Amino acid sequence: MLVCALIVMLEGAESAARKQNSPVNSTAAAVQGEEAHYSEWTIHVSSSHPNYKLGKAEPESGAYLGAYVLQNSTVHYSMAEFNTLAGKQHASFFKYVGYGEAFPAEWVAEVKEAGAFPHIAWEPNDGLAKVKDDAYLRRFAEAARKADVPIFLRFASEMNGTWTNYSGDPELYIKTWRMVHDVFEKIAPKTAMVWTVLNVPERPIDSYYPGDSYVDWVGINVYNVRYHNGDIKQPSDFEDPLQMIDYVYNRFSRTKPIQLSEYGATHYTVTDGVKDNGFAIAKINRLYASLPVLYPRVKAVYYFDVNNLAEYNEVRRINDYSITGEPRILEAYRQAIASPYYLSRLADHEGSETPSIVNQPFTYRGHVFELDGELYVDEDFFRRILQAEVEKINDGTVQLIRWDDGIPRVARVPVVSHKIWSGYKLNGITPLWRDIQALPLILAAKELGYRISWNGIHIYMEE
16 A cells, blocks of 8 residues: 655654753764764674574565556556566566455466466455454455465555554454454465555554564565655655665564565656656665665565556555656666566475474664764664563663573673664654664674674674
8 A cells, every 4th residue: 555654753763852852962962963874784693503484485585576567557557568578577466455355366367377476465444343254254265275376465554554444453453463364374374464564653563563473474665755745845855765674674574574565766756847767766776786685584575666646546646656667767677676586486385384494694774873983783683683681780781691502691781872863854854863772782792602793884793
C-alpha cells in the first residue's frame, strides 16, 4: 500500500523545541547541526559455526528480485514484458487483494507460468472486526494450499500509520494476526506470513509486532520522494534509502529475513513539475548496490513500477515511480539488478521437513559513532544482534553476558547517553534525533570473546 505518509516524530527523536530546552551533554555536542552526518559505520558479525535457522522460503544467500507491475500500462501489466525490459527474470511479483475478495487463483497461475512465485498483499480495509476464523478465511487458506507454491502473504501491512482501517488497536491487531497465522500454518503451511510496516512512524512499530513465533518474514515499505505530502515546503530529497531501512533492519534482522515489500524512487512530481531522472537513478543505485554487502539479511526486494499520476485515487497523483517508460532509469535498474546476488528463482527447500540451520552474516548500521577515539554503539546492538543479556547497574555501568558453549562471558562497561541523527527532518527542515544509550564497542566485544578487525568504516567481529 503506497501512502504519502506524514513524517511524524520518531521513537527517541526530539523536536527542535525540546532539543533547545534540553541540556547539551558532551556527546550531544558532536551531533548538533545538520552538518552531523548519519553514521556510515557498519558492524559485520560472523560465526565459525551454524548460527541461524532459515525461515520459510528464505534463500541462504542473495535476495529475491521482485516487482509490482499490475498498474503499469507501458508493459501491459505483463510480468513477462517487464522481465524482458528489465533484462532479468524476477523471482516474485505481488498483487493487492482486499480482505473479503476471493483468492486470486488465476493470477497465481499466471505468476507460476511466468516462472515466479506470488506475493499477496492482503488488506482488511473494512477493519479487523471483519477478520474472523470463518468459512471465508479457511477457503482462502485452502485455495493457497491448492496453488501448490510458496506464497508470501503480507497481511494488514503499514499498520503503524494512521491511514489504514486496521491501525490504532495493537492488541486487536496482534490477536487477529496470530489467528490468521494459525489457520494458514494448519491449512497452507507453505505460506510465509510477512509482517510489513512503513518506514515511518517508528514509534508504534514494536507495539504491533505479533512475535517471532507468528511471523515468518519482516517487511518494510520505503519510497524516495523529493517532497513529503506533495508539499514543496517539505523537501525530502536528502533522505537515504539505507537510513530509511536501518531501524527495522537493526531491530528484526537477527531473527527474521527482511523483505523490502515495496520500494520506489520518483523521477517526476507534480509538486514542482520538475522531471529528475537523476534523482531516481541515484537512489536506485544506492539501494541495490549496497544491499549485498551492508544488508545481507535483506532477502527480497520488490520494485513498485507505477506511475501514480495515472492512479485512480486522486490523492495519490503526486509521484511517478515507473521505470519502464524512462530509458535512462530502466538502464540504471537493469545494471543495478544484474548481479547474480539478485535471485531470479525460488530457493529450493523441497524435501526438507525442517528448516536448515546455516551460517549467516549479520550487520548493524546507523546507531554507531566515534567519540574521543572510541567507537560506540547503541546497547541494543548487544541485545539484538549478539543476543547478550544486558543489565543496567546502579553505578551507571552496563553488564553484558554472552553464553559461549555454556560458559558465561561477562563484560561491564560504561554507558554514554548520545543523540544521533535519525536521517529524517521535521517538515523537511529540522533534523530529528534519536536518544541512544551507547556502549564502547571494542572493549565490550573483546571481553565477550569476539575477535575484532577493521577495514576503514567496516568493523568485523567473529565469535
